[in-house]
Amino acid sequence: MSQVIHLALLGCGVVGQGVLTQLKIQKKLLKSRQVNFAITKVLVRDPAKYQDLAREHQLELVTDIQDILTDPQIDIVIEVMGGFQPAEDYILACFAAGKHVVSANKNLIAKNGPLLIATAQENQVAFYYEGAVCGGVPILRTIAQAYSGDEIFNVAGIVNGTCNFILSQMSQKQLNYQEALVLAQKNGFAEADPTNDVAGWDASYKLVILAHFAYGRKVALEDLKVAGIENVTAQDIKMAQQIGYRIKLIAETKKVGNAITLIVWPTLVFESHSLGQIENENNGVFVKSNNLGEALYIGPGAGSQPTSNSVVTDLITVASEMKLNITGQTFHSFDEAGTVVPQNELQKTFVVFLTKELLTTRQILATIKEEGFTVTFQELKDNGLALFTQRLSFNEVERLEKFIDGKAYPIFE
Ligand code: HSE
Numbered sequence: 001m002s003q004v005i006h007l008a009l010l011g012c013g014v015v016g017q018g019v020l021t022q023l024k025i026q027k028k029l030l031k032s033r034q035v036n037f038a039i040t041k042v043l044v045r046d047p048a049k050y051q052d053l054a055r056e057h058q059l060e061l062v063t064d065i066q067d068i069l070t071d072p073q074i075d076i077v078i079e080v081m082g083g084f085q086p087a088e089d090y091i092l093a094c095f096a097a098g099k100h101v102v103s104a105n106k107n108l109i110a111k112n113g114p115l116l117i118a119t120a121q122e123n124q125v126a127f128y129y130e131g132a133v134c135g136g137v138p139i140l141r142t143i144a145q146a147y148s149g150d151e152i153f154n155v156a157g158i159v160n161g162t163c164n165f166i167l168s169q170m171s172q173k174q175l176n177y178q179e180a181l182v183l184a185q186k187n188g189f190a191e192a193d194p195t196n197d198v199a200g201w202d203a204s205y206k207l208v209i210l211a212h213f214a215y216g217r218k219v220a221l222e223d224l225k226v227a228g229i230e231n232v233t234a235q236d237i238k239m240a241q242q243i244g245y246r247i248k249l250i251a252e253t254k255k256v257g258n259a260i261t262l263i264v265w266p267t268l269v270f271e272s273h274s275l276g277q278i279e280n281e282n283n284g285v286f287v288k289s290n291n292l293g294e295a296l297y298i299g300p301g302a303g304s305q306p307t308s309n310s311v312v313t314d315l316i317t318v319a320s321e322m323k324l325n326i327t328g329q330t331f332h333s334f335d336e337a338g339t340v341v342p343q344n345e346l347q348k349t350f351v352v353f354l355t356k357e358l359l360t361t362r363q364i365l366a367t368i369k370e371e372g373f374t375v376t377f378q379e380l381k382d383n384g385l386a387l388f389t390q391r392l393s394f395n396e397v398e399r400l401e402k403f404i405d406g407k408a409y410p411i412f413e
Pocket residue numbers: 132134135159160161162163189197202301302303
């Protein structure tokens with residue numbers, strides 16, 4: 001039997017409990033991979049709530065991080081408490097204490113990933129976080145390893161299950177945003193306060209990490225052009241369907257020369273495009289590269305079991321490195337210098353939807369031309385009009401929107 005690797009959990013929510021269950025029921029599978037894990041301590045704020053769990057899994061509940069940091073038996077700490085603080089201090093303290101860390105904390109890694117990665121390296125300990133992006137879809141490891149001899153130009157994805165569930169339900173059941181959000185909350189796909197997801201922040205955190213892996217670029221959250229889905233209406237979805245498109249929250253980073261674009265925005269995706277077919281809580285990441293061409297990675301982007309599977313895979317990776325005595329390598333494969341295209345220079349082709357209640361199509365087109373915009377158009381049902389623009393900046397399309405009282409969406413291209 002291989003040597004027991006002792007683990008501690010920081011936090012015991014949905015993902016933490018998923019990890020406990022997975023390690024318990026997969027003992028046989030892990031044995032065949034010659035790893036033997038034992039979670040011995042769990043850091044929680046309120047131990048009274050976890051007594052049954054502690055008994056079932058024979059755990060010691062602790063409330064002070066020092067109980068874990070000073071325990072020489074603990075090799076790997078699994079951080080699934082989320083948030084910025086105290087998670088960041090705890091992870092840095094674990095590194096300093098020579099403990100390897102596996103995390104699923106996208107907020108923290110997007111904000112302070114470079115510091116965490118450098119500190120792990122300085123201390124020769126492992127730091128893996130597959131569960132931070134797209135839950136169960138192994139996209140970080142795929143980019144880091146399978147693309148190590150390739151050059152990526154474009155990563156675009158549906159990376160937020162909550163938003164995709166809401167938009168799918170609005171489209172499939174003709175619900176308005178509020179009705180679909182309530183349904184998402186009832187089904188456990190949206191939080192009571194859904195802002196982090198629906199405002200596009202969660203997708204932004206994931207895009208920062210994806211850009212780091214795809215291009216080796218350390219980008220800041222402030223570099224991203226971001227909008228969420230709160231203002232997408234049932235009417236917009238209906239109009240988009242009439243011209244053959246779905247509205248999806250797309251997180252995209254493209255390489256343009258030595259610069260990269262970073263956008264999270266509700267986007268028109270052609271309904272026959274593979275990304276247009278990804279429904280409900282599922283995620284999908286489209287990668288375009290020199291050698292591989294186009295590839296798409298689809299799967300469950302959230303949830304206890306898929307995300308804890310990513311955490312357990314990270315644990316097995318750390319166990320292998322421990323065995324070979326090679327811990328302290330970075331998860332992503334390279335670093336590269338380069339710039340980010342400033343937000344006011346980002347350009348897209350847009351469709352602007354409007355209803356022509358007062359003016360005729362001819363009058364609308366004439367006034368748009370006077371303002372210097374070139375558009376083609378398609379008349380829709382119920383007095384609707386879809387205007388297809390030339391490439392415009394987001395500022396320019398905002399001016400067009402105000403001018404004609406329309407609603408613009410970029411086209412995925
Ligand atoms: N709230 C996230 C989502 C969970 O909906 O995708 C997984 O990161």
